[in-house]
Structures are given as structure tokens and as C-alpha cells.
Amino acid sequence: MARPPKITRLALQQVALALVDRSGLEALSMRAVAAELGTAPMTLYNYVSDREELLLLVVQAVVAEVKLPTGPFEHWCDEVKAIAHASWMAVRAHPYVIPLILTRRSRSPEVMRQAETLLRALAKSGRRGHDLLCAFRSVTSLVMGLAQAELAGPLALRAQESADDTIARFRSLPRDQFPWLIDIAGAALTSSPESEFHAAMDLLLSGLSQPEA
Amino acid sequence: MARPPKITRLALQQVALALVDRSGLEALSMRAVAAELGTAPMTLYNYVSDREELLLLVVQAVVAEVKLPTGPFEHWCDEVKAIAHASWMAVRAHPYVIPLILTRRSRSPEVMRQAETLLRALAKSGRRGHDLLCAFRSVTSLVMGLAQAELAGPLALRAQESADDTIARFRSLPRDQFPWLIDIAGAALTSSPESEFHAAMDLLLSGLSQPEA
């Protein structure tokens, strides 16, 4: 007498992601997910061999949310930037998952499709082999670094203080020791992650579109 | 009758870092560190208020290992690159700590000193305010992103396979679907983290030394 499965792998994935988004990484336990699904903890092991596999499911859920741009684009630079922006946005939408994404991104088939898309755009610059590899590494590292910096900075993992409080704290540093830190803390008041992403990306793209090293 | 303290905060810090370097992040528990020090678990709470504070100690130990370059430098670009390289090297020397560093770097006084040093070098480009902030974010994000990519890629968190195995797996992908992925996987065979760091950094620095956007 085969019973219909009580849950599905997809439900597992969605519940786990929702749990992390709501309560942070530390809240993501096998037992908590099981409770959320109304089953016994051990039931999950019918769908997932490990806690590690559950984490992978969460990462893949975020990766799947990347909406690759459709184009067409005038210059390959615009395409690279659009792809980078799409990844950045998806990752940023799930700040608590970022540490998981950074360490497990590569073990996902969908991320390989996205990588190939980015590489195709970068290859339009004429790069091949090692140069293409380095261009690829630069773009992906910058995107992930920016996403991470946003999480680690004002937001932090469990900071009590607001972003404005953090900036205020920086600005009240001894002026003779930290003049430039105080300068950018002031600039941060009227800045936004979006504007910083574009500025950083444009700096790199400017280097990428230079003819030679 | 005041007894001499059985351990010190410094010993705690060193033992914790050594433990993570040896056995990974998951092995870093209050109980394991206490055992390593030959004391009861609760003893640690005389030196640290929290597990979180222990993690912070580990991060600060790595941050303290950054050897800022002394100069002098011909161009500010060289100085920026040398500072970035110093951070990258220190972080890379402790791969298991990277997730901790990424999320807790900002809560360390020493890192502010290092940030100010980088900012001073970047300011020699003439940038101020928002432009300086974005230049700073670009460099630090790229450095941390590159360090993370190295950990997450071939090495992975607990990958069974070697870096060469990973590259071999990439190269045996369907050639019609992943031509560029296969191309850079081939290039990765003769590449090194060091050469990729320099190439990526040079791309960004090339953009940073452009006169205008």
C-alpha cells in the first residue's frame, strides 16, 4: 500500500530557504525544518542524505532566482554588467544565505550555465585562455565580494546598531588618525549599494575594455 | 589567595586559531578549545563572554598577521596593490577562517588602521568622498572575493577531489554547451592563484588610474 509522500524535495527546499530568510542561518536545523513541515526530523532523510545536502538545496534555490538578461546589447561591457547585476541582485535578496552561497556556489549545475553565459559575453572582448579566466574571476569575485561587504558592513551578522549608527560611529573617530575613514563615512551617508555596485563594476569594466596590459 | 590564571586570552586566541587551521570551522567549539587547553569548558567564560567573542578573537588573530608594506612606492597604484596583496596573503593562509573573516572583519580596530592605510594610498589618485568610497569598496571586495573564490572553487569546504580532478571534470563537459568553461578549465591547469590575483588586480587598477568615467 504505497502512501503518497508526505512532503517533496521542493517543499523541503522552499521551507528551508524561507526559514533562513526569516530567522538566519543558525535557525536552519534539520529539526526546525522538520517541525515547519509538520513531520518527524528523521523524515527529511528520505529526501536528503545529509544536512549538507539541505544547505546545497538552499543555495540552488537562490541561484535559480538569477534572472539572466536577454539583450540584445550594444557593447559586451553592457552585457557583462547586466549579468553581474542579475547575480548580485539574487544573492542580495537573501543576505543570510550569502555565506552558504560563497562556499557552495560552484556545486550547482545551474551556476555552470550562468558561468558559461558570462564567459560568452566576456569572450566578445577577444580574451581566451588565461586572460579569459582572469577576467571571469575578476567579475565574479567582485560581485560576490560586494554582496558580502554589504552583509558584513553595517548590517553585520547580528548587529544591534543601524547602518546610520555605524556610519556615525565611524565619523566620530579621532580625526588625526582616521581622516580618510571619516571622509568615506560621510560619503556613505548619501550613498547606496546600487550606486556603489555600478561604480565598482564600471572601474573593472574600464580596465577590461583597455586594449592591452 | 589569588591563584595565577590558568590560561590567558592570548592562549585562547592562539589555540582556537590553530584548531580551526588544523580541523576546520566545525571543530571550533567551546568544549574542544577547553579540552585543548586542559580546562573545563566553563573556564573559557572567564576570558570570553560568548562563543561569538571567541570567533572574533580568531578573526583578529588573522587580521593581525597582515604585514602592511613599508614602501616607498613610485606610483600609488603599486602601493594599493601591495596593500591588497598583504591582506590577501594573510587571509589565504587560513582558508578555513575565511567565512569568519568575511562576516566579522569590520569589528576589529586593527582592520580600521589597515583600511585607513589603503584609503591614504587610494586618495593619492585624487579621489574624495563617494569616489574614494567606491574605489575602496572595489579593492577590498575584489581581494575578499578572490580569497573566497579560491576556497570555494577546487578546494571547496570538504571536497574529496583534488584541484586537478575538478579541472578534469570541467574539461569533460559537453563541448557544445560549455565551450568557454572548457576553455578556462584548460587555462586553469597552468594558472596559479598568484597570477590570477595580479591579473585581476591589474584590471581594476587600470580602471582606477583612468582619468575620468
Added chain:
DNA sequence: ACCTGAACACCGTTCAAGT
């Protein structure tokens, strides 16, 4: 094929007690 409870070996941390 899928679900479950009991049990085991771990956690971080509180508390009350020791010196």
C-alpha cells in the same frame, strides 16, 4: 516506499558551588 520514536554523542550556556 515512506514514516517514526528512542537513543547516542555531541553542542552552548546557566547556575550553584567550590578555592
Added chain:
DNA sequence: ACCTGAACACCGTTCAAGT
């Protein structure tokens, strides 16, 4: 001031048993 053991509320996971 510093150390400690017992206890509590959690973990992931194995195993044996149920349907």
C-alpha cells in the same frame, strides 16, 4: 578572582521498528 560539575535545552544522525 578564578575554576568547576551538574544540568538544561538544543543539535545531527544511527538504528530498529512500524505502515
